[in-house]
Amino acid sequence: MKAIKFILNVIWLLFCGLWMALAYVLAGIICCVLVVTIPFGIASFRIAGFILWPFGRTTVERPDAGAASCIGNVIWFVFAGWWLALAHLVTSIPLFLSIIGAPFGWANLKMIPISLMPLGREIVPTDREWGAR
Template sequence: MKLINLLLNILWLVFCGFWMAIGYALAGLICCVLIITIPFGIASFRIAGYVIWPFGRTTVEKPDAGAASCVGNVIWLVFAGWWLALAHIATSIPLFLSIIGIPFGWANLKLIPVSLMPLGREVVRTDEAFGARY
């Protein structure tokens, strides 16, 4: 299974992971330049790491995420989230045009909720996903 995840991650990196991670890193840099939005920048860098190497990992909700994460997600959605979601959609369209790219197109679409609402989530390995919820 780890060999399959490695192969999928390498293909993902070549086809779309690198470019999407650059988008998240750019959003993170912009957020870190504006001092008050550093928490958004940290979340963006965390999701960039996930987007560049997603297979074998998933996101789960943090049990201690509260109202601040909800308010932060609304702010993120308005200023950066919808741009990143559009980038996921634009990246998935050419992937769907080839047989090899179809699974990566679906994986790209599955990343849209994380791009829209990244706060209050953490990235864990898939074998830890159930345990991380509690």
């Protein structure tokens, strides 16, 4: 099972993971330059790591996320989220044009909600039991 995840991650990295992760890193750098938005930059770097190597991991809502995460997600959506969601959408289109790329295109579309609302989410391995998340 680990070998399959590794192969999927390598294919993902080659076809779309690298430049999508770079987009998140760019968003994170821009957020860190503007000192007030450093928490957004940290979240962007965290999601970039997930986008770079997603298979075998997932995101779950943090139980301690509150109103600040909700407000932060609205601000994130306005300034960076919709750009990243659009990048996921555009990246998925050429992936859907091939048989091998179609599952990766679908995985790219599944990441749109994460790109729109990254705050209040935690990245966890998929091999952990549901109760431990």
